[in-house]
Amino acid sequence: MSRLKQYLEFNREIKRLISLYNASLYCFPNQGKQIKKSINEGEIEPMQKIYLNGIEEDKFFLAGNAHELANKLRSGFSKNLREITLIRAISALEVLLIELIREIFLHKKYLFHTGQKIEFSYGELLASDSISNIWSKVVNKECRKLQNQGFKEITKYYRNSFLIDFNSSKTSTFKIQYIHDIRHLLVHRLGKTDAHFRHTYNSQNKTIVLSEDFFYESLLDIINFGKFVSFSVDKLIASPNSFKIGNKNDTISTIEVKILDELSEKIFQSDFSFISGENFHLLGDIVNKIEKDDAELKINLCGPKLVVRDYIKILKVYQKNQQIEILSKTIKTKEKITQDDIDKIRSNVNKFDLTEDELLDLEKKVGIKKNMIKRILSELKLEIQNHS
Structure with missing residues (x-):
């Protein structure tokens, strides 16, 4: 098991959600039967509104009458519980993916060296007690941007920045994206599907349907995917720094x-x-x-x-x-690898071992010296080996 605190917190959250759902299925139907029995024996007025602890305030409302409450409890409110639980579970995964980026930054800052610009006021810079304040602003901006962009952009970010390919997981990224999209519709459209969703997932349903089998299967997928990413980050952090990125020799x-x-x-x-x-x-x-x-x-x-x-x-x-x-x-002076160099090589090769002729062709195409290309390919290969 990964010992990263982010993974342990994620794992505890998912276990709490599963326990809550299963405990509800265990308790509610029995309570529903008890209410039916009380109705039949004349112990409660069946047509009166039901409030929690008998406090007749809107915030304590349970049901319009005893029959309605009994029926809801006998079904365990299962549909609503599955929706709420899945929303929180996929949100827990999203939090994990973002918080792991912060953990990588803590150990591997060189992976965040890019040509991107970030603005600071004089006041922010001069008021900073240490460089860590600046680092916090950098990584927080990166994480907020990814949170707003969604799972697809997080997938690209992990692949391009850390060489962690979510497609290497046994859990389909298509399935994880599907759960994300379900969460979006449940939160923003109360479960009503739109044309884009129905077209993407070849569905005719006007509302989201979460069967119990699909629900449990989705929770397992979320658990396994979170475990895969956490283990990959564990290996990345433990691996030696293969190279630093910059703009000068x-x-x-x-x-x-x-x-x-x-x-x-x-x-x-x-x-x-x-x-x-x-x-x-x-x-x-x-x-x-x-x-x-x-x-x-x-x-x-x-x-x-x-x-x-x-x-x-x-x-x-x-x-x-x-x-x-x-x-x-x-x-000794060593020519430094830049992020632009790495991006050029990544986008123009699909293997690490090139012939001399292939190296020369690539040198002309991307404008990077042959020996530098060899260094970059060697370092990228080492990174992937460290993750596998």
């Missing part, structure tokens, strides 16, 4: 240092800030990983050339002041 540096003065440890914290050129930066902006072994650190940096070199200059100042000792240092 990366400078990659590995530095080994020995700490001589505990006061110098602050420069190795992710929130350590410094100036490069005219810009403020945090060490967390450029650090990939820091490994510590007693007083020795191994730091892997990746970022714009000027920023990486300016941070190294800071290390040299601390070394000059005998607060740290630089044991080794390597620097």
Whole structure:
């Protein structure tokens, strides 16, 4: 079972809904029989309106008379309960899909690097206590947009951004979309179908019909689909970061240092800030990983050339002041993969292993160097293997 808190909450919600529905089917018919018995024995007036706990207020209304209530209870209000339960169940799945995006952002921010723009006022930026406030606005905007666009756009988003293909699930995405559309009609048209729905699903019904078999089957589909997506996200989060996306060439540096003065440890914290050129930066902006072994650190940096070199200059100042000792240092520049590059390759290839001739043809077509194409294909292949 996935240990993601979002999946556990989803699973608890679905179980509560199933218990509520089944408990209603268990209790209501027996109560209906009891009311009929009371009518036959003259214990209650059959034609009087029935109110909860005998409180004659509209908000406590149960039925127009005892016979009506008995009939409703004997059928278990089953039709209405199935509709309400399915509405909440598919909504729980939608919440899960959106909340998992937030979880991925927490662990894999590089997957969200795109050319999209987002506006901030001076006040928002300057009032932010930390970069996390900015991150929150970015991911919240993305999630709100997807919530408004619906299941089809969420499907595309997972496939294009995370390489998680919902069609790989044993549960049909067509069925999940069908349940979404039923939910929409139940909420916005009280179950009355429209021409678009009837055409899409080849139905002649003027209203939504939820049989008990279809209802239970749909709940199972929702459970299994939620489990599939959660497991896929689990694997994605656990997989190593295969590549970072950006718009500039990366400078990659590995530095080994020995700490001589505990006061110098602050420069190795992710929130350590410094100036490069005219810009403020945090060490967390450029650090990939820091490994510590007693007083020795191994730091892997990746970022714009000027920023990486300016941070190294800071290390040299601390070394000059005998607060740290630089044991080794390597620097190399690597052309960075951009989101535009990835999108071009995805839309023009349907396999990962290309011949030299195919690579050359693709190089001319998309305007990306052959070696870069190989890197992108290799990294995309690795991503998919990590998910499978």
